[in-house]
Amino acid sequence: MSYTINLTEGIMTFTIDRPHIRNAINDEVTMGLEELVEKAQHPSVRAVIITAAGKQAFCSGGDLSVFHALRTEEQAYGMLKRMSEVLYSIKTLPVPVVAVVNGAAVGGGCEIATACDYRLVWDHAKCGFIQGTLAITSGWGGGTYLLETLQHDKALQMLSEAKVYTASELKESGWASAIIRSDQDIIDFFKSMKKVHPDVHRAYKEMAIRKWQKTDLKERVEQEVRRCAILWEKDAHHDAVDGFLNKTKK
Numbered sequence: 001m002s003y004t005i006n007l008t009e010g011i012m013t014f015t016i017d018r019p020h021i022r023n024a025i026n027d028e029v030t031m032g033l034e035e036l037v038e039k040a041q042h043p044s045v046r047a048v049i050i051t052a053a054g055k056q057a058f059c060s061g062g063d064l065s066v067f068h069a070l071r072t073e074e075q076a077y078g079m080l081k082r083m084s085e086v087l088y089s090i091k092t093l094p095v096p097v098v099a100v101v102n103g104a105a106v107g108g109g110c111e112i113a114t115a116c117d118y119r120l121v122w123d124h125a126k127c128g129f130i131q132g133t134l135a136i137t138s139g140w141g142g143g144t145y146l147l148e149t150l151q152h153d154k155a156l157q158m159l160s161e162a163k164v165y166t167a168s169e170l171k172e173s174g175w176a177s178a179i180i181r182s183d184q185d186i187i188d189f190f191k192s193m194k195k196v197h198p199d200v201h202r203a204y205k206e207m208a209i210r211k212w213q214k215t216d217l218k219e220r221v222e223q224e225v226r227r228c229a230i231l232w233e234k235d236a237h238h239d240a241v242d243g244f245l246n247k248t249k250k
């Protein structure tokens with residue numbers, strides 16, 4: 001399996017398990033995230049963690065060896081729409097969602113982490129919205145969520161520069177909730193969370209979800225998906241993906 005889902009002491013952990021391909025997202029992982037959304041509705045779940053196997057990557061975005069077969073706007077829209085719906089469901093889970101960024105989070109990987117409420121970033125991890133290097137925008141909702149999360153100029157810079165940032169830069173910009181230097185740092189984060197009754201955390205998530213519903217977050221994500229699909233069809237995108245795939249074959 002390309003992922004695991006575990007529940008321990010009320011905390012449900014989803015782990016992407018494709019380290020050989022830097023935990024890139026394929027159809028199986030997408031189905032796993034859909035399964036996570038369903039299982040996380042159980043009342044015994046007080047928080048969700050999304051992380052990945054290994055130390056090299058949290059997630060390198062869409063699996064280009066698979067998704068490069070998507071050539072047209074319509075074909076791209078289908079994949080982008082499905083993942084955008086998964087990430088919106090993750091973002092609006094009724095409990096806190098924590099990305100434990102165990103390594104590089106780039107492209108769609110950065111979008112997944114940005115859909116979470118908190119981002120605990122290991123000090124060696126580098127993250128960035130590198131979609132621009134492939135002549136597309138974010139397309140799973142991550143750009144919309146970043147503009148919700150960061151100060152406007154920081155968000156626009158992170159999206160349009162299409163580069164990777166160090167953990168300390170990510171903490172400075174406000175994207176990283178905390179920098180992780182040991183497993184104890186993660187334990188301490190959840191120890192602090194557990195000092196407050198789960199119902200309080202649920203109540204505050206309800207407040208955030210109400211705000212997102214009132215500000216048409218879902219519709220803003222849909223516009224992002226459609227815009228990305230338009231760019232996906234263009235030669236500039238396909239040429240950039242071919243360049244990446246040929247580079248790694250050398």
Ligand SMILES: CC[C@H](C(=O)O)C(=O)SCCNC(=O)CCNC(=O)[C@H](O)C(C)(C)COP(=O)(O)OP(=O)(O)OC[C@H]1O[C@@H](n2cnc3c(N)ncnc32)[C@H](O)[C@@H]1OP(=O)(O)O
Nearest residue numbers: 020021022024060061062063064065107108138139140248
């Ligand atoms: C809307 C979201 C959008 C989408 O696709 O839907 C995107 O996510 S666009 C962005 C797509 N992702 C990328 O462009 C990232 C590509 N990967 C990298 O930049 C690097 O692999 C990195 C920084 C994640 C890790 O670098 P490192 O040097 O540690 O590893 P390698 O580059 O040598 O990669 C090892 C191995 O994995 C393959 N690989 C890595 N990422 C992907 C990917 N996203 N899709 C397919 N394959 C990937 C890479 O080709 C290497 O394969 P190998 O056969 O071992 O040469």
